[in-house]
Amino acid sequence: xxxxxxxxxxxxxxxxxxxxxxxxxxxxxxxxxxxxxxxxxxxxxxxxxxxxxxxxxxxxxxxxxxxxxxxxxxxxxxxxxxxxxxxxxxxxxxxxxxxxxxxxxxxxxxxxxxxxxxxxxxxxxxxxxxxxxxxxxxxxxxxxxxxxxxx
Numbered sequence: 001x002x003x004x005x006x007x008x009x010x011x012x013x014x015x016x017x018x019x020x021x022x023x024x025x026x027x028x029x030x031x032x033x034x035x036x037x038x039x040x041x042x043x044x045x046x047x048x049x050x051x052x053x054x055x056x057x058x059x060x061x062x063x064x065x066x067x068x069x070x071x072x073x074x075x076x077x078x079x080x081x082x083x084x085x086x087x088x089x090x091x092x093x094x095x096x097x098x099x100x101x102x103x104x105x106x107x108x109x110x111x112x113x114x115x116x117x118x119x120x121x122x123x124x125x126x127x128x129x130x131x132x133x134x135x136x137x138x139x140x141x142x143x144x145x146x147x148x149x150x151x
Contacts, residue, residue, distance in 0.1 A: 009058065010101030012077035012084055017060025019084060019101060021050045026094065027147045028108060030125045033115035039066045039074060039083055043123045046110060047086070047096040055085070055095040111147050 007022045025048040036045035062084055066074035072088045086096040099108040113119075113127040114134050128146075129135075135143060 008102055008104070010097075010103060012060070012080055012082035012101065014077060014080035014082070016079035017062050017077040017082075017084060018058040019097065020056050020058050021054050021097065022056075023051055023054035024151060025050050025097075026144055028099070028111045030110040030113045030127060031115055032113065032117075032119040032123070034118050035067060036115070037118070043120045044113075044125070045083075046099050046108065048099045048108065049094045049096050052093055052095050055097065111150075112143060 006024070007020045009018060009020045011018045027049045029047050029049075030044045031047065032044045037043060039045060061078060062075035063078045064073045065076035065081060066083060068074075070089060072086055074083055075085050075087070076083050082101075084098055084101055088094070088096065099105055110125055110127040112129040112131065112135065113125045114131050116130050117132045119125075128150075129143060131139075
């Protein structure tokens with residue numbers, strides 16, 4: 001995987017909100033769960049997990065939209081409502097960013113795919129690891145190590 005030089009910046013669809021990451025992702029994924037299908041209005045969503053300290057909002061004030069609760073929060077541009085990133089309370093060390101926010105997306109490849117139990121039959125994702133649901137915490141550590149080793 002070749003990632004663009006850092007910092008890497010991105011915007012929502014209208015440009016009212018901008019984000020920046022200053023380090024490479026620790027994992028990339030495609031999620032086929034019904035929630036992601038509905039949030040993205042597509043067959044799956046894409047995510048790149050970045051260390052929380054490497055992520056910042058440059059301008060705009062993303063608002064919580066979509067899923068809201070103690071476990072996770074989806075952040076959207078307040079103007080165009082583009083889903084930009086997700087914070088998951090159980091893994092505060094990371095921010096899940098929609099890689100399509102970045103100008104250059106040529107570096108992105110999903111390393112894992114999750115919730116294949118809900119995958120549409122016509123979808124094929126070239127991920128190295130597939131999970132019927134979400135990987136267990138025991139599996140998650142090994143996936144982070146395997147992703148780092150390939151980078």
